[in-house]
Amino acid sequence: xxxxxxxxxxxxxxxxxxxxxxxxxxxxxxxxxxxxxxxxxxxxxxxxxxxxxxxxxxxxxxxxxxxxxxxxxxxxxxxxxxxxxxxxxxxxxxxxxxxxxxxxxxxxxxxxxxxxxxxxxxxxxxxxxxxxxxxxxxxxxxxxxxxxxxxxxxxxxxxxxxxxxxxxxxxxxxxxxxxxxxxxxxxxxxxxxxxxxxxxxxxxxxxxxxxxxxxxxxxxxxxxxxxxxxxxxxxxxxxxxxxxxxxxxxxxxxxxxxxxxxxxxxxxxxxxxxxxxxxxxxxxxxxxxxxxxxxxxxxxxxxxxxxxxxxxxxxxxxxxxxxxxxxxxxxxxxxxxxxxxxxxxxxxxxxxxxxxxxxxxxxxxxxxxxxxxxxxxxxxxxxxxxxxxxxxxxxxxxxxxxxxxxxxxxxxxxxxxxxxxxxxxxxxxxxxxxxxxxxxxxxxxxxxxxxxxxxxxxxxxxxxxxx
Numbered sequence: 001x002x003x004x005x006x007x008x009x010x011x012x013x014x015x016x017x018x019x020x021x022x023x024x025x026x027x028x029x030x031x032x033x034x035x036x037x038x039x040x041x042x043x044x045x046x047x048x049x050x051x052x053x054x055x056x057x058x059x060x061x062x063x064x065x066x067x068x069x070x071x072x073x074x075x076x077x078x079x080x081x082x083x084x085x086x087x088x089x090x091x092x093x094x095x096x097x098x099x100x101x102x103x104x105x106x107x108x109x110x111x112x113x114x115x116x117x118x119x120x121x122x123x124x125x126x127x128x129x130x131x132x133x134x135x136x137x138x139x140x141x142x143x144x145x146x147x148x149x150x151x152x153x154x155x156x157x158x159x160x161x162x163x164x165x166x167x168x169x170x171x172x173x174x175x176x177x178x179x180x181x182x183x184x185x186x187x188x189x190x191x192x193x194x195x196x197x198x199x200x201x202x203x204x205x206x207x208x209x210x211x212x213x214x215x216x217x218x219x220x221x222x223x224x225x226x227x228x229x230x231x232x233x234x235x236x237x238x239x240x241x242x243x244x245x246x247x248x249x250x251x252x253x254x255x256x257x258x259x260x261x262x263x264x265x266x267x268x269x270x271x272x273x274x275x276x277x278x279x280x281x282x283x284x285x286x287x288x289x290x291x292x293x294x295x296x297x298x299x300x301x302x303x304x305x306x307x308x309x310x311x312x313x314x315x316x317x318x319x320x321x322x323x324x325x326x327x328x329x330x331x332x333x334x335x336x337x338x339x340x341x342x343x344x345x346x347x348x349x350x351x352x353x354x355x356x357x358x359x360x361x362x363x364x365x366x367x368x369x370x371x372x373x374x375x376x377x378x379x380x381x382x383x384x385x386x387x388x389x390x391x392x393x394x395x396x397x398x399x400x401x402x403x404x405x406x407x408x409x410x411x412x413x414x415x416x417x418x419x420x421x422x423x424x425x426x427x428x429x430x431x432x433x434x435x436x437x438x439x440x441x442x443x444x445x446x447x448x449x450x451x452x453x454x455x456x457x458x459x460x461x462x463x464x465x466x467x
Contacts, residue, residue, distance in 0.1 A: 037107040042114065045099055045144075051120045054189060055096040062191040065122050066093045067180055067234050070200035071215060074207045075157065077164075077174070077240070080298050083130045084162040084176045084238070089203075092124060092152045093195075100148040113141045116152055122190055127179040127233065131159040166297050168465075169304035170247030173213075174240045181233030187221060194219055194234045209246070213239040251289060252306060252462075255313065258285050259455045262317045265324055266448035270331040270440060279321035286314050309462045313455070320451055327447075331440035333433060340435045348442050349435065356445040358438070 056063050070089035103110050143151040162176035182190050199215030215238050221230045265278040290310045
């Protein structure tokens with residue numbers, strides 16, 4: 001059997017004649033005689049032959065059928081419908097006990113090629129076929145040898161169902177099974193076996209999206225619920241790994257770059273009015289990418305890895321937009337706002353400001369830290385440094401006895417005191433407003449670095465999990 005397979009060859013070469021010996025000169029009459037012998041052989045073989053019956057001498061014995069699959073090309077992998085379209089060469093070999101002859105009686109003819117419809121053929125089909133038309137193999141010739149061995153090599157474009165697992169998309173791998181077996185003959189009638197332990201990949205045309213890692217073959221004998229007889233089958237498991245470069249450059253990298261834009265919304269000045277707009281725009285962009293991924297994936301319970309990354313990023317951007325709205329509310333606190341609490345003054349304006357390098361105009365990271373609340377304490381106390389005019393008025397009022405001052409001096413002092421108190425209240429309100437603005441600025445800078453770190457860690461986790 002192995003020698004006969006070797007003489008048949010592979011692919012389209014299987015349809016060619018057996019390689020003749022070195023060319024010698026033969027009279028034309030001899031060539032015509034060999035053609036007459038071939039015609040006589042064909043007539044004698046099929047004079048009383050029926051292609052409807054299993055070709056065995058003893059009907060109680062099983063007929064051995066050898067199967068070999070050659071993968072030529074992966075045409076398409078439809079993940080959403082879970083259908084694999086592939087181009088295969090299906091090779092079958094068996095022994096027909098009714099088609100034997102003595103080659104010496106027919107001028108040494110050892111093999112002939114005849115249409116496959118002339119002989120009995122095993123009804124080997126693809127069990128997990130997903131084709132609407134359920135088409136079979138192409139009607140090609142078979143190679144019939146003098147000892148009764150038949151070789152049938154036929155190409156076929158098959159659509160097989162394949163359970164697609166997209167949990168690690170676009171860094172996923174798939175295992176698609178191609179199960180071949182007889183539809184009507186059980187194991188007691190046809191003994192189906194695989195010729196090799198793997199599928200033939202020597203003539204495989206490389207696919208731009210999928211890399212073939214292997215195609216192991218296993219023989220199974222299954223007893224179905226409908227019948228008590230065993231039914232053998234040969235299952236080829238196609239091991240595929242997705243080439244992720246296309247999806248990395250078109251789906252993953254744009255998402256990562258857009259995600260790094262979200263923390264920059266905290267860096268925008270609050271008076272620009274574009275902080276919330278940036279967050280909403282980034283959220284819409286990620287929604288578009290999420291829809292593109294969802295359209296190509298099957299509606300399964302398992303969420304793709306890139307889909308999880310999109311959802312996590314969108315959640316983070318939603319949180320950053322909500323925090324931006326809260327910080328803008330803090331920034332725009334009016335003059336009537338309460339003073340900054342002592343704990344916030346100590347934690348935010350002192351420790352977090354130094355941590356995030358947020359200083360007022362004229363200060364830097366190398367400047368000595370200013371005591372928190374020093375200016376506010378002096379201003380609220382109404383010290384001489386805050387209102388020089390008030391000090392002069394106070395001195396003049398203290399130096400001039402009340403009973404010796406003219407009567408109009410009392411009204412003047414009251415007006416000056418009212419103006420001084422208004423000035424103190426105005427400056428205190430400005431200080432409270434500036435402190436709240438600084439609190440908002442420190443929180444902006446702090447959350448910017450926090451969200452930058454979150455985006456970086458998420459990207460590293462996604463790539464690390466994929467690896």
